[in-house]
Amino acid sequence: MKIKWLLLSLSVLTAGFLIPESHHRIPVAGASVADWHPKSFWYYPWGRSGTHKGIDIFAREGKPVLAASDGVVIYTGNDSVGGNIVLVLAAKWQFHYYAHLQRIDAHAFRLVGTGEPIGTVGSTGNASGKPPHLHFAIRSLFPLPWLYDSRKPQAWNTMFYIDPNKFLAGGKFMSKHILVADDGAYPSSISKPIRELIRQTGRIKQGEQKLVEPLKKPVTCEIALLSGSFADMPQALAERADYVQRFASHVSHEFKTPLTSMQRALFVVSLPLSVQG
Template sequence: MKIKWLRLLLAVLVAGFLIPESHRIPVAGASVADWHPKSFWYYPWGRSGVHKGIDIFAREGVPVLAASSGMVVYTGVDSLGGNIVLILGAKWRFYYYAHLQRVDAQGYRFVHAGEPIGAVGSTGNAKGKPPHLHFAIRNLFPSPWLYNSRRPQAWNTMFYLDPNKFLTGKDNQ
């Protein structure tokens, strides 16, 4: 059992170097018009204080696709995100997919960019709201060049990439 976990850890560490990064919109058929470009780090935003991602609106049941290749490190349910998938991809970035109607991804499996991992829904704290995918990207290690002292929770900005910039190719991190 110990060797299995060591192999998994080694695979994840190596994957951060070797996985090519993709910039794919994670909702089938969606375009930039399906989210508000300034919703990232919007304040005030519910219990979390700021909105650490973007909401991509689509019909319920539309496939959610992996935005970048990586290892599925978690699938499950929580009170805020509802049905969620967390993928560790290139540059040790965590790709967070929340409010899914259903989860199709399996934990500890490699997924390729564009592979279906679930479906758009309104679970968690999105219950009763229009169906959408909450999509966020978090760095494993802090990036000082992302620090923005003018924003609420400024220390936290070092860990999050703006998904709008990432998906439109304007991210140079």
């Protein structure tokens, strides 16, 4: 009997890994990659959890929250941190966590398809008083050693959490604004933000720091990350220039004092003895 249950458990676990992944989509109706900060995943420090293990997709309160992929709803409920939450088991034993919902429209132990409404955007739980948003996180039941990053805080946890940026951008991705499939994106969707990035490069070169801002519609996560880097570049350059200036001033001061003393000594030595006395 024990062997039978063991074989059944192994079969279920194996089946979870064999289930093919469905299309992915941004889990908020009408949202794009511009509606969350691409660097917010694993941001540190972050509240009681220490690190931010997901992304916050900002939207108007009441906007439909949609299933990011096919799966089975295994929990719906409320807690002090996530507020109204929905937990969905997707392919490869990955749990999709939807938090701070205004309303829950899903039911436990029911199948959901990609894009199916499961709730609405809100600010419940520890998001009370903050702008309404969906906290979306992906956790693997089993450790994924290739995700381990010793450079990050809570490094051991990095094996269990998948970056939603990469999840939403990789493979097949569906949203209102763009369709990215295995063969790439439509050129017309990509060319406009790339042209704007080229213009921003020129602004940085000319020192027009205040005119460089993250793209409002970067279309893909990769372009959003690049745009964020461009927006951070002027400040980084300014900080580097300020550091160089302060360093040069410090070095100049350090050398100036002994040089001045030497000049005075040489001046005194060069004077006639009658003047020195």
